[in-house]
Amino acid sequence: MDAIQLLKDDHKKVEKIFSDLENKRDDRRALFPELDRELTIHAEIEEKIFYPAAKGAEPTRDLVLESIEEHRQIKMVLADLEQTDMRTAQWAADLKVLKEDVMHHVGEEENDLFPKVKKVLSEEQLEDLGTRMEEMKVELVEAVRGR
Numbered sequence: 001m002d003a004i005q006l007l008k009d010d011h012k013k014v015e016k017i018f019s020d021l022e023n024k025r026d027d028r029r030a031l032f033p034e035l036d037r038e039l040t041i042h043a044e045i046e047e048k049i050f051y052p053a054a055k056g057a058e059p060t061r062d063l064v065l066e067s068i069e070e071h072r073q074i075k076m077v078l079a080d081l082e083q084t085d086m087r088t089a090q091w092a093a094d095l096k097v098l099k100e101d102v103m104h105h106v107g108e109e110e111n112d113l114f115p116k117v118k119k120v121l122s123e124e125q126l127e128d129l130g131t132r133m134e135e136m137k138v139e140l141v142e143a144v145r146g147r
């Protein structure tokens with residue numbers, strides 16, 4: 001599987017969970033852990049596999065560093081949400097901030113980073129990265145389930 005396609009599929013999935021969270025307020029208790037898990041696993045496969053491969057190429061290095069910083073901020077808001085009572089207005093406000101941060105970050109990846117990565121990595125390299133990320137996702141999902 002092509003690495004960029006895999007990451008874009010994840011982005012779509014996350015976007016869908018955000019809109020479900022907004023539209024089905026009664027399902028927060030089930031939807032939020034799903035969002036939490038998807039974002040955490042996605043960040044992990046990018047940080048461990050995709051970003052290091054992209055960082056090696058000069059045209060994408062700064063974008064990767066910025067992306068890592070954005071992940072750090074997203075994880076901080078996510079941690080706040082985990083600690084806050086879901087029934088509060090504070091939680092809803094934090095969720096909104098998280099969504100804005102994630103959408104901004106996804107926009108930069110899809111419009112800026114991915115097109116540049118496509119220029120510096122071959123199709124074969126992208127396939128290989130995609131395969132490795134798929135494998136890592138399976139491992140991470142299993143680790144979460146076994147918890």
Ligand SMILES: [Fe+2]
Nearest residue numbers: 046067105109
């Ligand atoms: Fe990212």
Ligand SMILES: [Fe+2]
Nearest residue numbers: 007046106109
């Ligand atoms: Fe991403």
